[in-house]
Amino acid sequence: WWATSIKFIGDVSFFDKLRDFKKKELDDKTIKSLGDFLEDPANKPQLEIEAVRSASSACVCMINWVNALYSWYFVYKEVLPKEKKLEEAQAIVDDLTTKLAGKQAELKIILDNVAQLQAELDASLRKKADLEWKYDDCSKKLVRARKLIENLGGEKGRWGELAVKLKEDFINLTGDVLISSGMIAYLGAFTSAYRSKMIHEWAQKVHQMQIPGSQHYSLSNVLGDPVKIRAWNIDGLPSDSFSVENAIVISKSSRWPLCIDPQGQAKNCLLYTSDAADDLLCVDLGGRRIIKKK
Numbered sequence: 001w002w003a004t005s006i007k008f009i010g011d012v013s014f015f016d017k018l019r020d021f022k023k024k025e026l027d028d029k030t031i032k033s034l035g036d037f038l039e040d041p042a043n044k045p046q047l048e049i050e051a052v053r054s055a056s057s058a059c060v061c062m063i064n065w066v067n068a069l070y071s072w073y074f075v076y077k078e079v080l081p082k083e084k085k086l087e088e089a090q091a092i093v094d095d096l097t098t099k100l101a102g103k104q105a106e107l108k109i110i111l112d113n114v115a116q117l118q119a120e121l122d123a124s125l126r127k128k129a130d131l132e133w134k135y136d137d138c139s140k141k142l143v144r145a146r147k148l149i150e151n152l153g154g155e156k157g158r159w160g161e162l163a164v165k166l167k168e169d170f171i172n173l174t175g176d177v178l179i180s181s182g183m184i185a186y187l188g189a190f191t192s193a194y195r196s197k198m199i200h201e202w203a204q205k206v207h208q209m210q211i212p213g214s215q216h217y218s219l220s221n222v223l224g225d226p227v228k229i230r231a232w233n234i235d236g237l238p239s240d241s242f243s244v245e246n247a248i249v250i251s252k253s254s255r256w257p258l259c260i261d262p263q264g265q266a267k268n269c270l271l272y273t274s275d276a277a278d279d280l281l282c283v284d285l286g287g288r289r290i291i292k293k294k
Helices: 002-009 014-019 028-039 049-055 057-171 173-186 192-208 219-223 226-234 241-252 265-273
Strands: none
Touching: 028 057, 049 057, 057 173, 173 192, 173 219, 173 241, 192 241, 219 241, 226 241, 241 265
16 A cells, blocks of 8 residues: 555645545545544554654644544534535525515505505595585585575565666656756755745646656756765755755856855865865955965
């Protein structure tokens, strides 16, 4: 064996073979033979480290490598099942990790769908609140409209009567305006009794000439505005028909009239009710200067 060993050691690739030795491919038979050789009483004294060092320093490394390989085999034999279990466990972990990644991807899709559904729900809730507000608003409007219609229903008769009256007033407009023009132009300075007498005669004359006119003429009904007349009364104008007619004559005249006014009623009416009241001056004709300005 010595000649074979010398030849084997003399190979230039010997150290590469040692370094690349596939120790995991060792089997029990080889290890048993190696063990028998190492544990043989006849060989054991020669394989002691000091004995080998005395023979060859290079062989010390060889015997250390062989002893290490022999010891490693038994350690590896115990570790190998654990490595296999580790590989199996790692395979299971890898498989579970792959499944987990798939489940996480599915979970992300579900969460995205949930977020989209939540957004749609929020939009639907806002729309619902808006529709509820509109419904409430429309309900209130319907209630008000119903009340208005009910209230206006009571006005139907009055409106019908008013429509008939307006139609009659429109037919009688020619004669009424004719009498009103004459009253403004000629009857302003006369008393109430004489004015009534002349209006009665003029109305008869109008009917005789077949001019349409009211049977019972009234200047207040023809040229008067109930709202404005009420405002005049509030401002101090007496509410009798004569005073109201005088105020209408003044308001419809193109010139300022001369009013005989011992009680000052006409003056107050002009100062408070005239459209040009802010430009009117109240003066004393017996004085030389303006003594009062409204």
